[in-house]
Amino acid sequence: MLTEEQTKEILAEAAHFPHKQAASIEALRIVQRDHGWVSDEALEEIARLLEMTTAELDGVATFFNLIYRQPVGRHVILICNSVTCWLMGYPGLRDHLFSSLGIELGGTTQDGRFTLLPVVCLGDCDHAPAMMVGEDLHHDLTPEKINQILAQYT
Amino acid sequence: MEKVLTKNIRPGQPPVDQQAYEAADGYQAARKAITSMSPQDVQTVVKDSGLKGRGGAGFPTGPKWSFVPMGPNAPQPKYLVCNCDEMEPGTFKDRLLVENDPHQLIEGMILAAYAIEATIAYIFIRGEYVLASRLLSQAIADAKKAGYLGQNILGSPYSLELYLHPSAGRYICGEETALLNALEGKRAIPRSKPPFPQVSGLFGKPTIVNNVETLCNLPHIVNHGADWYKGLSDSQDAGTKLYAASGHVKRPGVWELPIGPTIRELLEEHAGGMADGYRFRGVMPGGASTDFLVEEHLDVRMDYGSVQAAGSRLGTGTMIVLDDKTCPVGMVHNLEQFFAQESCGWCTPCREGLPWLEKILFALENGDGRPGELEILAEHCKKLGPGNTYCALAPGAVEPLQSALKYFREDFERHLSERRCPWR
Numbered sequence: 074m075l076t077e078e079q080t081k082e083i084l085a086e087a088a089h090f091p092h093k094q095a096a097s098i099e100a101l102r103i104v105q106r107d108h109g110w111v112s113d114e115a116l117e118e119i120a121r122l123l124e125m126t127t128a129e130l131d132g133v134a135t136f137f138n139l140i141y142r143q144p145v146g147r148h149v150i151l152i153c154n155s156v157t158c159w160l161m162g163y164p165g166l167r168d169h170l171f172s173s174l175g176i177e178l179g180g181t182t183q184d185g186r187f188t189l190l191p192v193v194c195l196g197d198c199d200h201a202p203a204m205m206v207g208e209d210l211h212h213d214l215t216p217e218k219i220n221q222i223l224a225q226y227t
Numbered sequence: 228m229e230k231v232l233t234k235n236i237r238p239g240q241p242p243v244d245q246q247a248y249e250a251a252d253g254y255q256a257a258r259k260a261i262t263s264m265s266p267q268d269v270q271t272v273v274k275d276s277g278l279k280g281r282g283g284a285g286f287p288t289g290p291k292w293s294f295v296p297m298g299p300n301a302p303q304p305k306y307l308v309c310n311c312d313e314m315e316p317g318t319f320k321d322r323l324l325v326e327n328d329p330h331q332l333i334e335g336m337i338l339a340a341y342a343i344e345a346t347i348a349y350i351f352i353r354g355e356y357v358l359a360s361r362l363l364s365q366a367i368a369d370a371k372k373a374g375y376l377g378q379n380i381l382g383s384p385y386s387l388e389l390y391l392h393p394s395a396g397r398y399i400c401g402e403e404t405a406l407l408n409a410l411e412g413k414r415a416i417p418r419s420k421p422p423f424p425q426v427s428g429l430f431g432k433p434t435i436v437n438n439v440e441t442l443c444n445l446p447h448i449v450n451h452g453a454d455w456y457k458g459l460s461d462s463q464d465a466g467t468k469l470y471a472a473s474g475h476v477k478r479p480g481v482w483e484l485p486i487g488p489t490i491r492e493l494l495e496e497h498a499g500g501m502a503d504g505y506r507f508r509g510v511m512p513g514g515a516s517t518d519f520l521v522e523e524h525l526d527v528r529m530d531y532g533s534v535q536a537a538g539s540r541l542g543t544g545t546m547i548v549l550d551d552k553t554c555p556v557g558m559v560h561n562l563e564q565f566f567a568q569e570s571c572g573w574c575t576p577c578r579e580g581l582p583w584l585e586k587i588l589f590a591l592e593n594g595d596g597r598p599g600e601l602e603i604l605a606e607h608c609k610k611l612g613p614g615n616t617y618c619a620l621a622p623g624a625v626e627p628l629q630s631a632l633k634y635f636r637e638d639f640e641r642h643l644s645e646r647r648c649p650w651r
Binding site for chain 2: 089090091092094095096097098099101102123125132133136137138139140151154155156157159160161192193194195196197198199200201205208210
């Protein structure tokens with residue numbers, strides 16, 4: 074299941090370290106970049122490549138917030154729920170997302186377009202509230218602005 | 228005032244590239260150090276400068292480096308790691324530096340690595356900082372092409388490989404030994420200390436982990452000297468610092484200032500005071516894991532010793548402001564929800580205690596608080612304090628709670644007696 078490209082990329086990363094296991098997080102990121110999430114099959118193959126047990130690697134994969142061990146929508150919305158965003162209006166925006174997308178935190182829209190997840194402080198507090206959609210950072214959010222932003226993501 | 232860390236940064240301008248950085252005297256310090264100073268010389272100037280760590284703990288940088296074994300018999304390779312895992316809620320200063328002047332960080336890392344005779348360096352950057360990662364990746368490639376990284380830098384015997392390592396989330400990775408475990412590809416659980424990373428760090432080898440802002444100070448210290456650095460501030464501490472404010476203030480933002488402005492100056496002059504319709508009730512001076520300070524503390528200087536004497540910590544110097552329209556119990560609940568979620572789960576007081584605190588605060592916010600629960604909160608503040616847990620996450624988590632119980636006690640008690648949140 075791991076392509077030759079992916080294997081090469083992972084091993085190139087591993088070459089920066091004295092032990093292959095050190096490339097485990099980057100390996101998970103590479104697979105997720107290409108497939109959106111990390112399946113059990115992908116996990117097993119990466120573990121074999123890096124000479125780890127699958128259990129060890131799953132322990133790493135499930136530890137980190139940004140590694141998804143379930144399928145996600147085409148675009149993952151990460152809405153910040155830390156203290157400054159909370160102060161500046163996160164609860165209202167969260168509720169707006171619930172009603173306009175018809176899902177709650179952790180859910181994926183029926184059309185497979187969006188998965189909605191909370192995220193911790195994005196380091197953009199002077200423009201709170203903030204969120205990421207995929208790799209893009211969006212801030213100074215209002216319900217209207219969120220509608221405009223999400224319309225850009227098919 | 229003389230801008231140091233942000234001297235190359237102009238608002239609204241693109242990030243400083245290799246050419247622009249060099250035109251602004253960039254990489255002069257690296258050249259000076261590698262061609263005319265010994266590693267010990269670099270350590271000495273940094274020690275004499277009085278630079279303290281800017282990641283939150285404030286440990287003096289020169290002394291931190293001095294525990295690394297040096298010389299031909301020291302274990303090899305030695306490692307220099309940049310902690311760019313900025314995730315403390317309310318903190319957004321390192322992002323400014325890496326997104327706008329990435330070469331400053333690289334030059335700082337070259338100097339720190341040289342000072343401890345490290346030959347391999349990593350930038351551990353949080354996964355969410357996508358733009359910064361791209362810029363740093365490009366900057367590292369450009370610096371290597373220009374001969375500032377790689378084998379035999381500037382024709383000297385010194386070699387340094389620098390790699391970017393994006394992380395995948397989790398606040399605890401900001402704890403330096405947890406970071407090392409994450410770099411090794413493991414769950415980011417902190418390590419027992421001693422041994423300290425200087426002696427046994429990444430892969431068991433001598434390692435220094437420094438914060439982004441700390442490292443960005445180094446080119447300037449090496450270029451201009453310790454006396455110059457000390458002369459930048461008239462406070463107990465040396466140099467300049469990035470300060471910030473967020474919350475319901477008129478102008479949230481980040482500003483470079485000589486160390487030691489008062490809270491009042493930051494709040495009123497730089498942040499423009501409270502937003503219309505809001506009144507000041509309190510502030511966490513250094514991020515989410517620092518004790519609240521209130522009106523009586525507005526003239527406290529934001530240097531390490533003064534904030535500590537006032538009962539809090541300078542931490543990252545990024546202030547989170549509490550206003551009168553926000554419920555302090557709700558705010559503390561949000562904070563403890565964060566800390567409980569981010570606990571790595573390794574040690575019992577943190578793993579069990581923080582969720583318990585979160586549940587009590589949730590109940591209080593919803594009018595379901597029970598008698599005796601405020602006492603349980605207070606007891607946890609003691610039991611999760613320094614020395615009882617494996618790392619500083621839990622002690623940090625209880626700082627906002629213990630200070631909120633002290634300064635906003637009436638608000639907590641109203642939640643109990645009125646069986647509701649008075650702010651709703």
